Amino acid sequence: MALLEYEALNIALPGMARPVLDGIDLTVAAGEIVALVGESGSGKSVTARAALGLFPAGADIEGHVRVDGTDLVSADATGLRTIRTAKASMIFQDPRAGINPVRRIGDFLTESLRVSHGWAKDRANARAAELLAAVGLPDPARHLRQYPHQLSGGMLQRVMIAGALTTEPRLLLCDEPTTALDVSTQAEIMAILGRLQRERDLGLLLITHDIELAAAACDRVYVMYAGRIVETAPTAELFAAPRHPYTAGLLGSSPPLSAPNGPPARLTPIPGAPMGLLDSAPGCSFAARCRFARPGVCDQSPPPLERHGTALVACHRADDLTSVPDALAATATAPNSPHMEDG
Amino acid sequence: MSRAATRALGVLRRLAGMAATLLATSFLVFSSLYLAPGDPASFLVRGRSASPQELAEIRRQYGFDQPFLVQYGHWLDNVLHGDFGRSYLFHQDVSSVLWSRLPATLLLIGVSALLIAVVGIAAGMVGALRRGTRTDSVLMLLVTVGAAAPAFVAALLLRSVFGVRLGWFPTIGNGTGVLDRLHHIVLPAVALSVTFMALVTRVTRSSMLEELGREHVEVAMSRGTPRWTVIRRHVLRNALGPIVTVSALLISGMLVSTSIVETAFGMSGVGSLLVQSVNQMDFQVVQAIVLLVVAAFVVLNALVDIVHPLIDPRVAAAGSAR
Amino acid sequence: MSVQIAGVKRGPAARLRALGGGWLQNLCLLLLVLFVLVSVFAPWLAPQDPTYGDLGSGLVGPSAEHWLGTDQGGHDTFSALIEGSRTSLVGPLAVVLFSTVTGIAVGLFTAWRGGWADTVIGRLLDVVFAFPALLVAILAVAIFGKGMTAPVIAMSLAYMPYTARLVRGLALQEQARPYIAAYRVQGHSGVFVAVRRLLPNIGPTVLAQSTVNFGYALLDLAALSFLGLGVQPPTPDWGAMINQSQAAVLQGQPLSSTVPAVAVVLVVVAFNVVGENFGDRLAGRDS
Numbered sequence: 001m002a003l004l005e006y007e008a009l010n011i012a013l014p015g016m017a018r019p020v021l022d023g024i025d026l027t028v029a030a031g032e033i034v035a036l037v038g039e040s041g042s043g044k045s046v047t048a049r050a051a052l053g054l055f056p057a058g059a060d061i062e063g064h065v066r067v068d069g070t071d072l073v074s075a076d077a078t079g080l081r082t083i084r085t086a087k088a089s090m091i092f093q094d095p096r097a098g099i100n101p102v103r104r105i106g107d108f109l110t111e112s113l114r115v116s117h118g119w120a121k122d123r124a125n126a127r128a129a130e131l132l133a134a135v136g137l138p139d140p141a142r143h144l145r146q147y148p149h150q151l152s153g154g155m156l157q158r159v160m161i162a163g164a165l166t167t168e169p170r171l172l173l174c175d176e177p178t179t180a181l182d183v184s185t186q187a188e189i190m191a192i193l194g195r196l197q198r199e200r201d202l203g204l205l206l207i208t209h210d211i212e213l214a215a216a217a218c219d220r221v222y223v224m225y226a227g228r229i230v231e232t233a234p235t236a237e238l239f240a241a242p243r244h245p246y247t248a249g250l251l252g253s254s255p256p257l258s259a260p261n262g263p264p265a266r267l268t269p270i271p272g273a274p275m276g277l278l279d280s281a282p283g284c285s286f287a288a289r290c291r292f293a294r295p296g297v298c299d300q301s302p303p304p305l306e307r308h309g310t311a312l313v314a315c316h317r318a319d320d321l322t323s324v325p326d327a328l329a330a331t332a333t334a335p336n337s338p339h340m341e342d343g
Numbered sequence: 344m345s346r347a348a349t350r351a352l353g354v355l356r357r358l359a360g361m362a363a364t365l366l367a368t369s370f371l372v373f374s375s376l377y378l379a380p381g382d383p384a385s386f387l388v389r390g391r392s393a394s395p396q397e398l399a400e401i402r403r404q405y406g407f408d409q410p411f412l413v414q415y416g417h418w419l420d421n422v423l424h425g426d427f428g429r430s431y432l433f434h435q436d437v438s439s440v441l442w443s444r445l446p447a448t449l450l451l452i453g454v455s456a457l458l459i460a461v462v463g464i465a466a467g468m469v470g471a472l473r474r475g476t477r478t479d480s481v482l483m484l485l486v487t488v489g490a491a492a493p494a495f496v497a498a499l500l501l502r503s504v505f506g507v508r509l510g511w512f513p514t515i516g517n518g519t520g521v522l523d524r525l526h527h528i529v530l531p532a533v534a535l536s537v538t539f540m541a542l543v544t545r546v547t548r549s550s551m552l553e554e555l556g557r558e559h560v561e562v563a564m565s566r567g568t569p570r571w572t573v574i575r576r577h578v579l580r581n582a583l584g585p586i587v588t589v590s591a592l593l594i595s596g597m598l599v600s601t602s603i604v605e606t607a608f609g610m611s612g613v614g615s616l617l618v619q620s621v622n623q624m625d626f627q628v629v630q631a632i633v634l635l636v637v638a639a640f641v642v643l644n645a646l647v648d649i650v651h652p653l654i655d656p657r658v659a660a661a662g663s664a665r
Numbered sequence: 666m667s668v669q670i671a672g673v674k675r676g677p678a679a680r681l682r683a684l685g686g687g688w689l690q691n692l693c694l695l696l697l698v699l700f701v702l703v704s705v706f707a708p709w710l711a712p713q714d715p716t717y718g719d720l721g722s723g724l725v726g727p728s729a730e731h732w733l734g735t736d737q738g739g740h741d742t743f744s745a746l747i748e749g750s751r752t753s754l755v756g757p758l759a760v761v762l763f764s765t766v767t768g769i770a771v772g773l774f775t776a777w778r779g780g781w782a783d784t785v786i787g788r789l790l791d792v793v794f795a796f797p798a799l800l801v802a803i804l805a806v807a808i809f810g811k812g813m814t815a816p817v818i819a820m821s822l823a824y825m826p827y828t829a830r831l832v833r834g835l836a837l838q839e840q841a842r843p844y845i846a847a848y849r850v851q852g853h854s855g856v857f858v859a860v861r862r863l864l865p866n867i868g869p870t871v872l873a874q875s876t877v878n879f880g881y882a883l884l885d886l887a888a889l890s891f892l893g894l895g896v897q898p899p900t901p902d903w904g905a906m907i908n909q910s911q912a913a914v915l916q917g918q919p920l921s922s923t924v925p926a927v928a929v930v931l932v933v934v935a936f937n938v939v940g941e942n943f944g945d946r947l948a949g950r951d952s
Contacts, residue, residue: 052565084567097558100577102655111576112566147656167566367792372804379808491933493884495891495907496926503919514915599797603888607911618892621807629807633800640795 002027002066003171003203004051004088009063009073011046013056018280020046020056022227023063025305030170031201033194035214035235037250038224039274044207047224048173051205052090053080067171085116088171089164091193094180095156099148099163106144109163117167124166131162135192154185161192165200172197175207190217211250215239223247226275226285228302233311241323243313246270246286248324268328284316292317292327354649361645365638369422372634373415376626383407389624391431427631432623437631441613447517448601448612450524454532455539455597463540464586467547468579471555482544489541494600498534498607505530515609527610535604539593546589550582557581584655591647595640690942693935700932704750713741716899727920737913740899742906742921746928749901752890753932756817757882763821765875768828773859775829776836783833790826798823799885806894813896816889824878831874835867870947876940880933887929903929 006026012019021043028034038044046056050065053072065072067083075083092098099108109128113119119127125144132140135158148156157177164172174193178186194217197204208214214221215235222232223246231244242248249270272289281287283299290298297316305314321327379386384401385393393401401407405428406414421428427437470482506514518527554560555578563573601614609615613632620628652658703710771790775783801823802816809815839845840863848858889895890904898905903925910922 049565054561054565081567081569084565090562090565092558092562094558098562100559100563100581101657102581103576111563111568115568115572116566149657163566363788364792364795367789368795371792371796375804375808487934487938488930491880491884491930491937493888493929493933495888495904496930499907499911499914499919499922499926503914503923507915507917507919595795595797599800602799602803602892606892617803618894621803621894624807626807629804633796633804636797636800637795640797644795 003030003032003068004028004205005064005066006047006050007064007066009047009050009065010061011043011050011055012060013277014058014060016277018275018277018285019227020059020277021050022302024227024229026222026229026232028171028203028205030203031197032220033197033204033206033218035206035208035218035221036224037208037211037214037221039209041274041276042224043227044209044224045175048090048175048205048207051171051173052084052088081116085112086167087169088173089167089169090173090175091157091160091164091177093176095160096148096153096180098160099156101148103147104144105146105148105151105159108148108159109144109166112163112167127166128162131165132159134165134196135159135162136188137162153181154188157181157185157189158192161189161196165196168200169202171203171205173205173207176209177206178213179209186213193217210254211247212254223250228285228314229305229312230286230314231311232305237310241325243308243311243318243321243324244286244315245290245292245317245321245324245328248328249289252325252328284314292321292324350652353652357645357648361641364641368637368641369419369634370415372630372637373418375633376630377411387626388431389626422634427634428627430620430625430628432620432625432628437627440616440628441631441635444611444613444616447610448605448614451528451531451535451601451604451610451612452594452597454525454528455535456594458532458536459539459543459593462536463543464547466540466544468551468574470544470548471551471578472574474552482548486541486544486548489537490545492537492541494534494538494603495607497537498531498604501530501534502608517610517612527608531604531608531610534607535597535600538600539597542589542593543586546585547582550585551578554578554581581655584651584658587647587651587654591640591643594643595636598636598639687942689938693938696931696935697939700750700935701754703747704754707747707751710747713744716740716901737910737918737921740901742924745901745906746903746924749903749906749925750928752813752896752900752902753883753887753929756813756886756895757879759817760820760824760882760886761875761879763818764824764878765828765871767821768825769832769864769871771825771829772832773836773864776833776840777855777859790829793822793826796823798882799888802885802889803892803894806889811894811897813886816886816895820882820885824882827878828871828874832867832871835870836863839863839866870944873940873944873947876936876943878940880936880940883929883933883936 006024009024011021110124113124129140231247252268287293287298303314303316305312502514512530518524602617605612605615617632798820801819805815805819887904890902891908896902906925907922
């Protein structure tokens, strides 16, 4: 049984043209690192929050999200609390906003242990200090007494990580854990997360817009667009041969992390803008921005997620487009026309 | 410099500022006497027949023949020793007149403040937690009307309904004995509270709504901390700042409004004394009460500034960075 | 961007539409228009002379002759209500006009000059802040005697710091925007830029604040008259009407005091709602 399992999860908000999440299927096994990649507004944060039963207010929810076998869509208050207090934790994007500014760091770290697990103050403090040391903060005893504004962003994100680990969860959800930090700190935070994941054999779902970060850290990658999973594959395969034009577009528009010596690679932006919640398309959501979209095919019905080798791809043209990057390169040099390869 | 020393320096600086403001306000209150048309000595004995000898005695006593600043210094010195001059109406020292009236007014303010804090904060919480519901709409309508309902209108309504029509509460006087006093103070306290309750409700509601939308609240919820614990420890706790900040303005407003409420309910207190003294041209008493109300505001405001960093450590950081 | 917005001229009809909003807002706006019209045309609207007391018909209930009954002195309550709207309009209007004009001047000056002038005036405003408006009005009566002139002037001073601080804050914000620098670079004088270019941009927000202030000034002046220190009988005034009808309330005849009380609350609610909605909308526009 997977540690975290999404099964056809739909989340719809009233008044919106399309669902926020549309049939999400995703699994994270114990000890596995999985990335969920997508642009802002694609629904990846909503997906992550659903794993803790944090659904948008007023939303219609169908399908299932199971953590350790408990379905959070149908769970009662006790079930929700068990998941949140013992099984899964979340690391949020901006530690400056995510830690109460008027309470001490120690308070943030021990709250869950003391309130939900009934630990005595000294015991909880000792655990908190231990964890602060584990995330590499120099002076745990002092930090416990400090307020958030006295620490840097990188230090605070370490505090956030320590806070997520106090209750020894088996599943860690990381929602853009490095986006709010400066570049040099990002690598440190990722290194700490990687080490803790290995040491504690955590299942980890990394939400990020940075596909290169996902490549560096994760076993498997899910790519999300406009509320749907469009492609998933083991990391190596996905990077070697992306099957979905959107995945290829993401790869082509971000600079490679480990660029070989030589002239820097040319970056090709994906034309157009991500689809908002007030837009919908009858067919493939990405068709409007896709160079390979074929009228009469791609705009008819949403493509199902189908197996192609080791990957699952949701694209009407997955069969005939064997190498998307090469096709992309070919169209990029040609005069700018979205339906070029059809002619 | 250590944090404690920085903090102490900040407090000292704020106290010095308070002293300067107090000095300036006292100067204004003192000088107001000289705005009166004509001779200050005869102004003080307006409406009473005073012989030339009496006038001369007053001039000598107040030092009206001395330079202005010397008079001020003399007056300030007396005030600091608790001597506010003499009431020509009561033929007593102003301070002893004030002392005799103060307990009733303090009781009124105390009961009202309690009412305002409890009802105002509770209503504000309900509004914020039930945002957008019918309860919230009704509450906001009440707040809008309450903020516009002056104490004299509230007094009128309460006396008419609960005093005259239903006869539950007395409509006039202070009462004697503990229970009777409390019985007498119910309607005045409610009348005094209405406007300020509306203000506190509104401040609490908007402050809580702001905090409810913060990410750290979601983080706490995501850890399975019970809802009421999150509200108490993270929402209400963080929303306290603005509530404490308005409290000085609030108490100063209440002090002034006691003049309306005590007059409306025929109570004997400092507020009704102020109105009575204006009517009877007992200027020394008016001056003393104005000075006390203004000083109360200045001191409370300084107190709020000193307490605020304890509620929100970021304020302390901003203060020491200056 | 800001320069363009500053240059947009809107017709009066568009301005009125911009003021409109929810039903509460529109109702309150209507109430304010009614209030102003009634107070302007009061002498023609009042069916009877409110200063004439027919002692034979004191405290009578509503009738064809006295729509809202009479008070204990036999004065027609409806006529007193209509005539009393005048003092309720004129007093607060004077307070708001004076405090707004001086507040704008002080606020612009301190924001523009900065430095020690700003610091000193800021400290002085703190001192004035410590004096609640009603208290200053009472002190003014104690010095200059009963009536409206002295309290109105005194209250104008007490309300001034609110406007001055608002204007100073807005002006500092606005000064940081590029269009002000652009005007300065073009060689326009500081006073010209402040008054002709900056003021129109912050004007609506100040107007919203002044609208709310009007309501509070009305409350303070009505309270003063209620205390018997403001408008003196037989001049009709809402606060004074409530004061004089207190004995009637104790006799179980609250109508003659309830009528002006309701009028005070309604008008103040209307001013608050209109002013705050207007201000909220402006804040929304800026963000």
